[in-house]
Amino acid sequence: MEITSLTNAKVKQWVRYREKKYRDMDQSFLIEGEHLIEEAHRAGCIRYLILEQHLPNPYPQYDAYTVTSQILHKISSHVSAVKMIAVCRYKEPSVEKGLRILALDDVQDPGNMGTMIRTAVSFGYSALLLSQRCVDIYNEKVIRSTQGALFHLSCCRCCFEDMLPQLQQEGYHIYGTSLHDAVPLQQIQRKEKHVLLMGNEGSGVRRQLLDLCDERIFIEMDFFESLNVGVAAGICMYHFRHCE
Amino acid sequence: MEITSLTNAKVKQWVRYREKKYRDMDQSFLIEGEHLIEEAHRAGCIRYLILEQHLPNPYPQYDAYTVTSQILHKISSHVSAVKMIAVCRYKEPSVEKGLRILALDDVQDPGNMGTMIRTAVSFGYSALLLSQRCVDIYNEKVIRSTQGALFHLSCCRCCFEDMLPQLQQEGYHIYGTSLHDAVPLQQIQRKEKHVLLMGNEGSGVRRQLLDLCDERIFIEMDFFESLNVGVAAGICMYHFRHCE
Numbered sequence: 001m002e003i004t005s006l007t008n009a010k011v012k013q014w015v016r017y018r019e020k021k022y023r024d025m026d027q028s029f030l031i032e033g034e035h036l037i038e039e040a041h042r043a044g045c046i047r048y049l050i051l052e053q054h055l056p057n058p059y060p061q062y063d064a065y066t067v068t069s070q071i072l073h074k075i076s077s078h079v080s081a082v083k084m085i086a087v088c089r090y091k092e093p094s095v096e097k098g099l100r101i102l103a104l105d106d107v108q109d110p111g112n113m114g115t116m117i118r119t120a121v122s123f124g125y126s127a128l129l130l131s132q133r134c135v136d137i138y139n140e141k142v143i144r145s146t147q148g149a150l151f152h153l154s155c156c157r158c159c160f161e162d163m164l165p166q167l168q169q170e171g172y173h174i175y176g177t178s179l180h181d182a183v184p185l186q187q188i189q190r191k192e193k194h195v196l197l198m199g200n201e202g203s204g205v206r207r208q209l210l211d212l213c214d215e216r217i218f219i220e221m222d223f224f225e226s227l228n229v230g231v232a233a234g235i236c237m238y239h240f241r242h243c244e
Numbered sequence: 245m246e247i248t249s250l251t252n253a254k255v256k257q258w259v260r261y262r263e264k265k266y267r268d269m270d271q272s273f274l275i276e277g278e279h280l281i282e283e284a285h286r287a288g289c290i291r292y293l294i295l296e297q298h299l300p301n302p303y304p305q306y307d308a309y310t311v312t313s314q315i316l317h318k319i320s321s322h323v324s325a326v327k328m329i330a331v332c333r334y335k336e337p338s339v340e341k342g343l344r345i346l347a348l349d350d351v352q353d354p355g356n357m358g359t360m361i362r363t364a365v366s367f368g369y370s371a372l373l374l375s376q377r378c379v380d381i382y383n384e385k386v387i388r389s390t391q392g393a394l395f396h397l398s399c400c401r402c403c404f405e406d407m408l409p410q411l412q413q414e415g416y417h418i419y420g421t422s423l424h425d426a427v428p429l430q431q432i433q434r435k436e437k438h439v440l441l442m443g444n445e446g447s448g449v450r451r452q453l454l455d456l457c458d459e460r461i462f463i464e465m466d467f468f469e470s471l472n473v474g475v476a477a478g479i480c481m482y483h484f485r486h487c488e
Contacts, residue, residue, distance in 0.1 A: 111355060115472045115474070115475060118470060118471065118472060118475075119471060119472070119475050121467055122465040122466065122467060122469065122470055122471055123465060123466055124466030124467055145472070147470055149470070152467070186486065219482065220485065221366040221367060222366065222367055222368030222485070223365055223366060223368055223396070225366065226362060226366055226391055226393070227362070227363060227366055227478070228359045228362060228363070228389075228474065228478075230359070230472065230474065230475060231359060231362075231363050231474060231475055231477075231478035232478075233475075234471070234472075234475035234476075234478050234479055235478055235479055235482045238463065238479045241464065241466070242430065
């Protein structure tokens, strides 16, 4: 189907997907860039494509709207010109009970969340738990920072006060990061089946959740006592990769 | 001195500091936020302050321009209202020859660079080397991501083809990160006196520089083979922190 008018209702709908409430309404989000679209395709998440006029559809198994470059520019969140956008469906909320689970408590920055998702997939984590006040996982900056990793792990927004004890019952060891009352990472026993709990950029993991943890970790530093949460998560996940 | 006109020449000059060429011209850059300003003060980098009218100057040792909130809003890169901005002088280019040096080859993303500077200071690195095509260290996003760490290490933009062999002569072991022809990080001998060389987000460390390295490192991964450069740098720096 071809669309050439910037004021077409479909165009308006796609632009609205920048806002969470409209994404939620249709359970849909946009992705751009060849690499991300290929990852979404392999994960079976694509609903349909939006393609620049006269271009062949590289994924003929999906329906495609053909539109003008002006329309693509209006929908796109990129500065540079984009030739294809995919409209994807939300992942089913689920927790794949692999050995390693990453839990994020009220992480606010989309770049940090995206980076942690990318790291988690690289280090064999199977599931991501998000507390209620985390940034939306379908935020365009989150998706871009994941570099497509989002499509490779299960994901669930839940109440941590309920979920963490339940996972403990199932044999998961819960590690929480904390600057106080915590054990240096080098001395932490690596339990293969675990949940790693990382906290908000400013305030860290909430106190009531730290109290639920089996162990609290801090990363040894020489100076300044300050690490970006995405970096801290990477250091911890790499540490747990080498479980004995 | 008080300024109330949005078209005042000083106001125009401050707005121009968003661009590198005007920063370079005056060897000056802007910082915002109490924490960053305190760090700049402790590092002796402040030239003068720009303060909202009727507010007491918290650093009376520095001259202050008092301005309207509209002017502050115009100069500020923040969305929320700012009450004080500091105009700082560039750091003298230098290489403090401590034990650990971080070298960044053509890193483009300001957030990544800022995060790596913050991590480097936390893990006791004394100097930062930047290749010619790295993003400007005085870019406002770089400074914000450093969380003030920028003021705690020496910094120099230089030609790596000349600098790395010179540092080798002085006894530094050069580690470069690479996905190919490289040794797993866990098997890397930790030499206390070293340079850690990290590369561009898309293309990594340039081939001709990898050829100069004493050892090439890769970070073991389970899947996806993709880490953000700031996370990868954090994992390596944490590893080298525990030299034996």
